[in-house]
Amino acid sequence: MSSNEEIDLLDFIKYAFNKYLLISFIVFFCIVIGGVFCYINNDKVTLTLDITPKVYSPFFYTSCNDDVECRNEIFKTLLVSRVDSRFSVNENKKSNTLNLKALVSRNEANEIENSLLSLNAALNAWYADDVDNVLQELNARHADNKSTETLSRAYLIAVATKRYLDKGDIVIISEPVVVARYNTTMVLLLSALVGLIFSLLLVMLSYHNRQEENKCINCQFNIK
Incomplete structure (x- = not known):
C-alpha cells in the first residue's frame, strides 16, 4: 500500500x-x-416429525416383491392420503424414514398434533383391510386347490402383519417438534x-x- x-x-x-x-x-x-x-x-412455526414403518402389509410385497424403494414409495403415497394436507412428506433414504413438515401458526400446530393421534388408527385400519382381503382370497384359493408358493408367502406375511396390528404397532411416529420459523x-x-x-x-x-x-x-x- x-x-x-x-x-x-x-x-x-x-x-x-x-x-x-x-x-x-x-x-x-x-x-x-x-x-x-x-x-x-411471531405466530408462525415449523412442525416436524418422522414416521418409520415397522412392517408392510401383503399388498406391498405383491406389488413390489423385494424392491424396498417400491415399498417405501407405496407407503409414502398411503401416508400422504391419510396425513393432514398441510404436511409435506419427504423420504429420508438413509434412515428409511419419512419426514413430515408443516409451516403453520401456533394454533394450527396444536390442531395438527391432535390430528396425528388418529393417524396411527387410520394406518392400522388400512393395513387391517388389506390383511383381511388377502386372507379371504387365500382361503378361497386354498379351497379351490389353487395355492402357489407366492400365495403361501403372502399368507405368512399377512399372519405376521396381523400380529403387529393386534398390538397397534405398525409404525413408529416420533414426537412432533415445534420451533419458531x-x-x-x-x-x-x-x-x-x-x-x-x-x-x-x-x-x-x-x-x-x-x-x-x-x-x-x-x-x-x-x-x-
Missing part, C-alpha cells in the same frame, strides 16, 4: 467517524424493521449487519463524491 493510499484510508476512517450519527440511525432503523418482522411472524436473535443480528453495510456504502459514496469535488476545485485553481 502506497503512502497516498494510507492517507486516503485514514481520511476515510475520520470521515466515516464524523458520520457516526448517520450510520447509527441506519443501523437502528434496520434493527427496528427486523424487530417488526419478527413481531408480525424465524430466530429473533438471528434476524436482529442480520438486520444490524445489513444496516451497517448499507450505511458504510452510503458513507463511501459520499466520501467519493467529496473527493471528486475536491479534485474539480483543485483543477480550477490550477487552470487559473
Whole structure:
C-alpha cells in the first residue's frame, strides 16, 4: 500500500467517524424493521416429525416383491392420503424414514398434533383391510386347490402383519417438534449487519463524491 493510499484510508476512517450519527440511525432503523418482522411472524412455526414403518402389509410385497424403494414409495403415497394436507412428506433414504413438515401458526400446530393421534388408527385400519382381503382370497384359493408358493408367502406375511396390528404397532411416529420459523436473535443480528453495510456504502459514496469535488476545485485553481 502506497503512502497516498494510507492517507486516503485514514481520511476515510475520520470521515466515516464524523458520520457516526448517520450510520447509527441506519443501523437502528434496520434493527427496528427486523424487530417488526419478527413481531408480525411471531405466530408462525415449523412442525416436524418422522414416521418409520415397522412392517408392510401383503399388498406391498405383491406389488413390489423385494424392491424396498417400491415399498417405501407405496407407503409414502398411503401416508400422504391419510396425513393432514398441510404436511409435506419427504423420504429420508438413509434412515428409511419419512419426514413430515408443516409451516403453520401456533394454533394450527396444536390442531395438527391432535390430528396425528388418529393417524396411527387410520394406518392400522388400512393395513387391517388389506390383511383381511388377502386372507379371504387365500382361503378361497386354498379351497379351490389353487395355492402357489407366492400365495403361501403372502399368507405368512399377512399372519405376521396381523400380529403387529393386534398390538397397534405398525409404525413408529416420533414426537412432533415445534420451533419458531424465524430466530429473533438471528434476524436482529442480520438486520444490524445489513444496516451497517448499507450505511458504510452510503458513507463511501459520499466520501467519493467529496473527493471528486475536491479534485474539480483543485483543477480550477490550477487552470487559473
